[in-house]
Amino acid sequence: MSSSSSSSSVTLKSLTATLGFPFGVAVGGPGDGDNIFAPANAAMQSVVSSQFDLVVAGNIMKMSYLEPTQNGFTFTDADNLVTWAQTNHLLVHGHTLIWHSAYQVPTFMSNAPDGPTLQSMLDNHIQTIVSHFATNFPGEVVSWDVVNEAFNDDGSYRNADPNGSIFYQKLGSAYIENAFKTARAADSNAKLYYNDYNIEWSTTKLNAVLAMVDDFKNRNIPIDGVGFQMHVSLTFPDINTIKNSLAAVAAKGLMVRISELDVAVDQNGSIANETTLDSTTAALQKQRYHDIVKAYLDAVPLAQRGGITVWGLVDGYSWLTGFEGHPEWPLLFNNDLTTKPAFDGVVQALQGL
Numbered sequence: 001m002s003s004s005s006s007s008s009s010v011t012l013k014s015l016t017a018t019l020g021f022p023f024g025v026a027v028g029g030p031g032d033g034d035n036i037f038a039p040a041n042a043a044m045q046s047v048v049s050s051q052f053d054l055v056v057a058g059n060i061m062k063m064s065y066l067e068p069t070q071n072g073f074t075f076t077d078a079d080n081l082v083t084w085a086q087t088n089h090l091l092v093h094g095h096t097l098i099w100h101s102a103y104q105v106p107t108f109m110s111n112a113p114d115g116p117t118l119q120s121m122l123d124n125h126i127q128t129i130v131s132h133f134a135t136n137f138p139g140e141v142v143s144w145d146v147v148n149e150a151f152n153d154d155g156s157y158r159n160a161d162p163n164g165s166i167f168y169q170k171l172g173s174a175y176i177e178n179a180f181k182t183a184r185a186a187d188s189n190a191k192l193y194y195n196d197y198n199i200e201w202s203t204t205k206l207n208a209v210l211a212m213v214d215d216f217k218n219r220n221i222p223i224d225g226v227g228f229q230m231h232v233s234l235t236f237p238d239i240n241t242i243k244n245s246l247a248a249v250a251a252k253g254l255m256v257r258i259s260e261l262d263v264a265v266d267q268n269g270s271i272a273n274e275t276t277l278d279s280t281t282a283a284l285q286k287q288r289y290h291d292i293v294k295a296y297l298d299a300v301p302l303a304q305r306g307g308i309t310v311w312g313l314v315d316g317y318s319w320l321t322g323f324e325g326h327p328e329w330p331l332l333f334n335n336d337l338t339t340k341p342a343f344d345g346v347v348q349a350l351q352g353l
């Protein structure tokens, strides 16, 4: 990678056209600090539409946003986002139809009296949501995270509390295959993904996902790909481990997405008192972004690239600040919407440099 090349006038979307995949970004909606429809954030809209190929809702297409009460679907915010994306020639990836995370499981589902009732609630949730977008915005929502984070890092199914899955507790692993079948029946065109974190380094967890995929294929359960959330740090995991993990999924003939990419510079809080990203760290982050994008291009054949999405536009609104409990600078853009060295690292990797 040349450190002297300047990429400031190049856009990500101008580079992905020949590389066979969309470069996406998670954006906020009503209720989020980075709501792109808030007047104060209006400038974000032009950066997103000029730089990226695809958007993901950071929150507003999750379970409790779209169906807060049983059959009380609330599509207005998501429809506004998808309409905006369509108008601005951006694709949409849907995130996420099923997620155990307590703040996202609607109360009526947590309170379901028994397994069959919960299963019918999930069927209805998925069928209604996927067909809503397929019918109202044909071809626009190109892919879905059907199930998010169903496994523990040790490869077992997420089950017991805390951080357990009410779905597994009541239904066993059957809820996963049922979700894929229902999603496919509702939209035969959208690509269907299983999405998780730490699978870029935990071979135990990745192998559990791959065993599930093999089982699905043997039994004709529809699944198109695997999403690697890829919440990584500057140094961990090492790049060969990341590349090998991506290649292991590609070797199954599946689509591969990097679905929530961010590069934390201060996971352990040792520079928590800093107020800006220093240039040395920014340069390391540039190299790290470069290496991850290059690993994706090297490990995933063109026809199997579902794309790369960064989990947020500007550092100041990254979820990691809340997750880690101190400031973070994990993304490609500064708060004033100027590009960071990390952006140049991505550009250079996309340029084959």
Ligand code: XIL
Binding pocket: 058, 059, 148, 229, 260, 319
């Ligand atoms: C995060 C959002 O970015 C935050 O705004 C929200 O408070 C919590 O969820 N893995 C996922 C994403 O699949 O949905 C999470 O998004 C980040 C971790």
